[in-house]
Amino acid sequence: MRADGPPAGCAAAAAERADVVVVGAGPAGLAAAAVLAGAGLSVLVLEREGEPGGVPRHCGHSPYGMREFGRVMGGRAYAARLAERARRAGAQIRPGVAVVALRPGPRLLVTAAGGPAEIAADQVLLATGAREGSRAARGLGGTRPGGVLNTGALQGLVYLERLRPFRRPVVLGTELVSFSALLTCRHAGIRPVLMVGEGPAVEARWPAALLPRLLGVPLRLSTRIEAIEGRDRVEAVILRGPGGLWREAADGVVVTGRFRPESALVTASHLRLDPRTRGPEVDEFGRCSDGAFFAAGNLLRGVETAGTCWSEGRAVARAMLAARAGRLPEGVARPLAIEGGALAWALPQRLAGDGTVPPAFPAIQAGAARCARGRLVLRAGGAETASAERAVRPHRSLRLPLPPPGAEPVLAFEEEP
Amino acid sequence: MAEDRFDAAVIGAGVVGAAAARALALAGARVVVLEKAADILDGASKANSAILHTGFDAPPGSIESACLAEGYAEYRRIHARLGLPLLESGALVLAWTEEEEARLPALIEQAQLNGVSDVEPLGAAALRACEPGLGPGLRAGFRVPGEHLVDPWSAPLAYLHQAAAHGAVIRRACEVQGGTWDGALWRLETGGDPVQARVVVNAAGLWGDVVDERLLGRRRFAIRPRKGQFVVYDKTAFGLTRHILLPVPSATTKGVVVCRTVWGNLLVGPTAEDQDDRTTAVLDPAVLEALRRRGEAILPALSGHEPTAAYAGLRPATEDKDYRIGHDPDRAYVTLGGIRSTGLSAALGLAARLVRMLEGQGATQGWIPPADPVWPVLPNLAETAPRDWQRPGHGGIVCHCEMVTRREILAALEGSLGARTLGGLKRRTRVTMGRCQGFYCTPALARLTAGRLDPPLAEPLEADGAR
Ligand SMILES: Cc1cc2nc3c(=O)[nH]c(=O)nc-3n(C[C@H](O)[C@H](O)[C@H](O)COP(=O)(O)OP(=O)(O)OC[C@H]3O[C@@H](n4cnc5c(N)ncnc54)[C@H](O)[C@@H]3O)c2cc1C
Ligand SMILES: Cc1cc2nc3c(=O)[nH]c(=O)nc-3n(C[C@H](O)[C@H](O)[C@H](O)COP(=O)(O)OP(=O)(O)OC[C@H]3O[C@@H](n4cnc5c(N)ncnc54)[C@H](O)[C@@H]3O)c2cc1C
Numbered sequence: 001m002r003a004d005g006p007p008a009g010c011a012a013a014a015a016e017r018a019d020v021v022v023v024g025a026g027p028a029g030l031a032a033a034a035v036l037a038g039a040g041l042s043v044l045v046l047e048r049e050g051e052p053g054g055v056p057r058h059c060g061h062s063p064y065g066m067r068e069f070g071r072v073m074g075g076r077a078y079a080a081r082l083a084e085r086a087r088r089a090g091a092q093i094r095p096g097v098a099v100v101a102l103r104p105g106p107r108l109l110v111t112a113a114g115g116p117a118e119i120a121a122d123q124v125l126l127a128t129g130a131r132e133g134s135r136a137a138r139g140l141g142g143t144r145p146g147g148v149l150n151t152g153a154l155q156g157l158v159y160l161e162r163l164r165p166f167r168r169p170v171v172l173g174t175e176l177v178s179f180s181a182l183l184t185c186r187h188a189g190i191r192p193v194l195m196v197g198e199g200p201a202v203e204a205r206w207p208a209a210l211l212p213r214l215l216g217v218p219l220r221l222s223t224r225i226e227a228i229e230g231r232d233r234v235e236a237v238i239l240r241g242p243g244g245l246w247r248e249a250a251d252g253v254v255v256t257g258r259f260r261p262e263s264a265l266v267t268a269s270h271l272r273l274d275p276r277t278r279g280p281e282v283d284e285f286g287r288c289s290d291g292a293f294f295a296a297g298n299l300l301r302g303v304e305t306a307g308t309c310w311s312e313g314r315a316v317a318r319a320m321l322a323a324r325a326g327r328l329p330e331g332v333a334r335p336l337a338i339e340g341g342a343l344a345w346a347l348p349q350r351l352a353g354d355g356t357v358p359p360a361f362p363a364i365q366a367g368a369a370r371c372a373r374g375r376l377v378l379r380a381g382g383a384e385t386a387s388a389e390r391a392v393r394p395h396r397s398l399r400l401p402l403p404p405p406g407a408e409p410v411l412a413f414e415e416e417p
Numbered sequence: 418m419a420e421d422r423f424d425a426a427v428i429g430a431g432v433v434g435a436a437a438a439r440a441l442a443l444a445g446a447r448v449v450v451l452e453k454a455a456d457i458l459d460g461a462s463k464a465n466s467a468i469l470h471t472g473f474d475a476p477p478g479s480i481e482s483a484c485l486a487e488g489y490a491e492y493r494r495i496h497a498r499l500g501l502p503l504l505e506s507g508a509l510v511l512a513w514t515e516e517e518e519a520r521l522p523a524l525i526e527q528a529q530l531n532g533v534s535d536v537e538p539l540g541a542a543a544l545r546a547c548e549p550g551l552g553p554g555l556r557a558g559f560r561v562p563g564e565h566l567v568d569p570w571s572a573p574l575a576y577l578h579q580a581a582a583h584g585a586v587i588r589r590a591c592e593v594q595g596g597t598w599d600g601a602l603w604r605l606e607t608g609g610d611p612v613q614a615r616v617v618v619n620a621a622g623l624w625g626d627v628v629d630e631r632l633l634g635r636r637r638f639a640i641r642p643r644k645g646q647f648v649v650y651d652k653t654a655f656g657l658t659r660h661i662l663l664p665v666p667s668a669t670t671k672g673v674v675v676c677r678t679v680w681g682n683l684l685v686g687p688t689a690e691d692q693d694d695r696t697t698a699v700l701d702p703a704v705l706e707a708l709r710r711r712g713e714a715i716l717p718a719l720s721g722h723e724p725t726a727a728y729a730g731l732r733p734a735t736e737d738k739d740y741r742i743g744h745d746p747d748r749a750y751v752t753l754g755g756i757r758s759t760g761l762s763a764a765l766g767l768a769a770r771l772v773r774m775l776e777g778q779g780a781t782q783g784w785i786p787p788a789d790p791v792w793p794v795l796p797n798l799a800e801t802a803p804r805d806w807q808r809p810g811h812g813g814i815v816c817h818c819e820m821v822t823r824r825e826i827l828a829a830l831e832g833s834l835g836a837r838t839l840g841g842l843k844r845r846t847r848v849t850m851g852r853c854q855g856f857y858c859t860p861a862l863a864r865l866t867a868g869r870l871d872p873p874l875a876e877p878l879e880a881d882g883a884r
Contacts, residue, residue: 048817050861058860098814100806113823115809134854136649136726141702144728146839146872149859156860163863163875188878231697232838232872264818264852267653275721 015118018044020320021108022091022125023099023265026054027306028297029127030082031068031313032320033091036125039321043091044119046110048098052086053079054129055152056306060159061183067307076159078306102126102269106292123292123320126280127313128265130298132177133258140172140255142227147234147252151181154254158188166252170237171195171217172225173256175395177303179208181254182215193250196223196239199371203257203395228253257395259302266299276338276345277301283333283352284359284402286316287323291330294320300347301365304397315360322357329354336364340413342392344369355405363399364411368392374415376400381407421586423449424784426605426614428593428628430457432764433753434620435573435580436488440768441618442583444775445784449612450577450585451605453592455871456841457577457834458570460622461760463844464647464698464730466674466687469503470762471563474666477530479739480770485759486532488766492567495765498792499575501568502679502799508564508661509544511555511715517665518556524665525559536561550657552717564661568679568799569761570844575795576764577834582791587834593621596632598748603632616749616780618771623695623733625754629743638741638755643670643734644698645687648708649726650719651852654683657716671758673711675719679799680819680847685712685719687730698729725852732757740767746778796825798847815865816858818851823865830869839870 020036022029025047037043051057056064059075066072069081083093100116101109106124110117132150140148147166149157157163167190171181174197185192195212200222202209212219223241228234237250261279272281272289279300286294296316297309304312322328333350346366353359364378371394377387380403392398392413403409423446427438430452441448452459469492472485496503512518521538528536537560544558545551577587588607596605596617605612621628626636655677664672670689677683685708705727713720734757735741741755751774753767760767775781797804805811805822812823829836829845836842839849848862849855855862863874 048814049857050813096813098817100820111806111811111814113811113813115811116807131853131856134725134852134856136724136854139702139705141700141705143697143699146874150854150856152856153859157863157875158878160860161864161875162878163860164878165863165875226702227699262853264652 015107015120017120018042019121020044020123020125021046021119021121022127023108024054024127024129024297025052025083025093025095026127026129026297026309027056027082028309028313029054029125030086031310032125032127032296032317033086033093034089035314035317036320037086037089037091044121045086045091045093046097046099046108047093047095050095052083052093052095058152058156058159059180060155060187061180064306068310082310099265102265102271102293104270104290123294123323125316125320126266126288126293126295126299127297128262128299130259130261130302132256133260135255138172138255138258140225140228142229142238143231145228145230145232145234148228149252149254151177151184151254151256154181155184158184164188164190166190166234168193168250169252169254170225170248170250171254171256173197173258174199174202174204175257176204176208178256179204179211181256182211182217186215192217192254193248195219196225197221198224203393225253259298261299261302263299274345274347274349277347281349282347283350284348284361285319285323285328285352285357286312286360287319287328287352291323301345301367312360319357319360327357328352329356334408337408337410339410340415342368342370342372342374342413342415343411344394346411351402351405351409353405359402361402363401366398366411368394368396368398370394372413372415374413377412377414378403379410379412380404421449421610422602422613423447424614425616425618426451426603426612427618427620429460429620429622430577430587430589431460431462431620431622431760432458432569432573433622433756433760433767434618435576436764436768437618437620437753437771438580438585439576440772442580442585443786443790444772444781445786446781448580448585449614450580450587451591451593451607451612452587452589455590456836456838457587457589458573458844460624461731461733462569462573462622464645464728465569465761466647466676466684467566467569467678467761468661468674468676469565469567470759471533471561472531472759472762473528473533473536473561474524474671475531475759476738477527480742481740481759481763482531484740484763484766484770486766487769488763489563491765491769492762499579500794500797501572501575502797502801504566504677504679504799504801506564506566506659506661506677508561508663509547509558510561510663510665511544511551511558512665513554513556515556520665521557521559528561533561533563535563548658548660548662550716550718552714560660566661566677566679567761571795571798572761573764574834574845575793578793578795579791581834582793583787589837593628594631603749616775617751619750619752619754622756623731625733625741625752629752629754633745633750637743637752638735638737640695640733640735640755642692642695642731643757644690644692644729644731646700646704646708646729647684647686647727648705648712648724649728650683650685650722651725652681654719654722655681657683657718662715673708675712675715679801681800682725685709691734695731698731700727700729726850726854744774749778749780751775796828815861816848816851818853819847821846821848826862826865830866837871839874842866842870
């Protein structure tokens with residue numbers, strides 16, 4: 001089989017086919033491929049980058065691999081191990097192939113160095129991951145010079161290309177990935193002038209919050225970037241904090257976090273998209289609105305750790321095997337209702353289980369729209385099935401066990417007045 | 418030859434200078450284009466709404482009206498041969514208030530006077546039948562079937578390519594600092610070797626008055642840049658309207674437009690904000706937010722979509738609404754100035770007018786037009802025709818959001834008109850201009866463009882500092 005698709009003029013020839021096509025060779029896609037190929041299926045993993053591995057491929061730092069390999073590893077080694085496992089199980093990984101459209105069938109329109117082609121499968125797993133919010137999505141004003149990057153781009157430059165885009169940037173954000181940006185800067189001899197967070201507290205959990213002090217990077221909270229200055233390159237950043245407006249000389253800006261699913265394929269397809277997660281709508285088996293398509297990993301809702309995505313990939317792969325054996329319930333699914341303005345999203349968006357097959361997602365996952373304190377409650381048919389007292393804040397996910405099958409589920413957040 | 422001698426020197430490689438260079442070269446002149454920026458399209462032509470205007474709302478009898486009519490017709494005639502797109506969408510002019518509604522009849526009459534005779538008055542229900550997504554409060558309007566969408570960067574690039582195919586020399590990073598007329602020839606000072614030309618065309622856009630002053634010793638008008646900010650939505654919003662949605666224009670601006678782009682996006686903008694600065698167009702988050710709200714009032718479904726980018730451009734406005742065309746036959750000098758808000762559409766008409774002015778003055782004597790002009794075909798970036806990724810051998814996708822291939826990027830870096838800045842590369846290929854704004858493709862792009870762009874995307878990690 002050719003890695004670069006059919007030769008010119010053959011686009012109309014019979015489409016290639018596999019039992020399962022996995023779109024995206026990150027931790028979720030590779031984990032699933034290993035399970036599916038291990039069960040004897042022909043599995044084709046399509047990855048648009050030049051190498052498999054997904055985001056960890058360009059994360060030079062730890063920690064990765066605790067859950068998967070029982071030890072802490074760097075991102076690149078971890079990515080290579082995941083790819084190796086999938087290959088050894090018999091999956092065929094094809095880098096440099098971009099999936100450009102999803103069609104019922106399922107049929108996939110792809111394009112690679114050689115040109116476009118079509119691939120058919122019985123089942124498709126979507127595992128295209130998530131990306132950080134852009135400068136535009138964050139509403140940053142000012143000019144549009146070079147040197148304004150996300151963490152993902154910065155890490156790719158540093159770890160894959162051994163390049164340095166700036167020396168004295170401002171780092172925007174205090175999520176886990178923001179601290180990953182600080183580590184990357186240190187590795188590349190880049191000295192951030194400042195780390196700024198829009199909220200009153202650091203968004204990442206405790207140990208990461210110690211990092212700026214350890215690395216000697218000043219941290220300013222309740223501060224926003226008002227404007228970026230500079231024509232070709234960033235020259236300064238105008239900031240507004242509790243003390244008012246000031247100008248900080250800098251030659252770059254790292255715009256970190258605010259992940260969103262890389263769901264362009266889903267949006268343009270026949271599959272239903274959940275406007276809250278901006279990912280595909282799924283049931284607790286990871287099944288999309290067209291039952292031949294499944295989804296796992298960050299595509300579902302934005303960022304979780306690689307280990308979580310890896311587990312999701314494996315679990316959804318097992319559900320796909322159950323579907324092939326005709327064991328997944330086919331009845332009408334019950335939509336999960338969301339109550340309370342503090343909740344931004346929740347998944348799975350519908351429940352289809354009848355108790356015969358274990359779900360791929362053992363818990364309802366949810367995210368908060370804002371900081372709030374109160375009780376997260378799951379009800380089914382009026383009866384409470386799970387609850388937790390919680391202080392919630394955005395960019396930290398919440399979980400409650402799935403309700404028993406049957407009644408209409410409602411996830412509510414009862415805010416303390 | 419220590420000094421280059423040309424038939425005509427065009428100052429400025431914006432859309433107006435590019436069209437002028439093309440027309441002069443096709444008239445048989447040996448042309449030089451002098452552009453002060455590192456790349457072409459660095460001024461007003463860098464950012465606009467990309468609408469091919471019919472001129473229905475131009476002041477009747479104005480130079481602008483005449484140039485729009487001619488430029489529009491010429492674009493329609495030549496675009497396919499240059500590989501340039503034309504997204505035929507038509508426009509709806511929408512009145513949302515009683516006062517706007519009262520102005521509709523006069524606007525329709527104005528369109529007739531401008532020779533745009535196919536406008537069609539429509540009531541609210543008929544407008545909604547055309548565009549079911551329109552928001553509440555709509556009163557009445559009319560349809561202008563001929564308003565269409567184009568690629569604002571490929572068009573001037575194509576004009577320059579065609580000029581170059583007929584011998585035009587394009588010098589970038591070459592600022593005209595002064596010059597003298599010796600009765601037969603202009604001698605232009607550029608910091609490097611002086612350039613000699615029999616005819617000079619000032620197409621310096623946002624600096625048109627400054628160039629007049631440098632060469633003629635006086636300003637015939639004063640440029641007062643008028644900023645326009647835009648919000649760009651992702652491909653998912655492309656389907657929300659087919660027509661270009663225009664407001665009822667006011668005395669100073671065409672107002673906030675909602676329209677598609679040939680690349681498959683949706684735009685909301687521009688604003689009209691006067692400023693002194695001729696070089697920087699600053700984005701103001703509060704203004705962008707207001708634009709979003711305006712867009713959502715016009716098309717409520719937009720509220721479910723996230724902006725992928727924002728940008729701003731500067732119009733070369735003057736104290737007068739009309740273009741500022743100056744002709745100094747004694748010195749063989751023409752100024753195409755103050756081409757404020759319709760230059761993309763009018764450029765080819767302005768260029769034809771320029772050639773006629775020079776003919777009238779006898780300056781074109783001895784020029785021999787090519788018998789069989791060359792038609793360079795530009796790579797297609799628009800969704801209206803097949804893209805490179807749909808063809809064999811493209812070398813792989815580099816920018817996944819805008820589907821830009823390795824072959825397209827390498828081609829855009831090549832040749833005498835190749836990109837030299839990241840901005841120039843974006844305008845030639847659309848790389849990094851999509852929803853991820855470089856999250857995925859920056860590393861690969863830095864590798865592909867190493868040593869080709871100034872400033873570079875990044876520098877090598879040396880032994881110092883790096884571990
Ligand atoms: C900067 C950064 C630092 C991080 N640090 C850590 C850490 O230290 N520890 C940790 O546990 N987690 C970390 N994470 C999170 C972790 O890397 C991700 O959660 C994990 O990689 C998600 O796995 P995934 O398989 O869902 O998606 P991804 O890893 O994003 O993989 C998706 C893959 O799909 C491919 N793809 C997308 N669209 C298409 C298409 N149309 N056709 C073909 N292929 C496509 C992409 O190229 C990509 O390779 C970090 C994340 C980032 C961004
Ligand atoms: C927000 C906005 C929306 C618009 N929408 C539309 C639209 O939808 N349709 C439409 O038809 N038009 C539109 N326009 C108008 C159109 O963009 C302008 O009319 C057009 O770009 C003007 O082009 P120009 O070549 O005259 O000027 P410029 O593009 O400014 O070109 C002048 C060039 O001269 C160079 N230069 C200056 N001084 C010197 C010197 N001394 N030596 C050498 N070079 C020099 C500059 O660097 C520059 O590249 C819009 C404009 C804006 C700002």
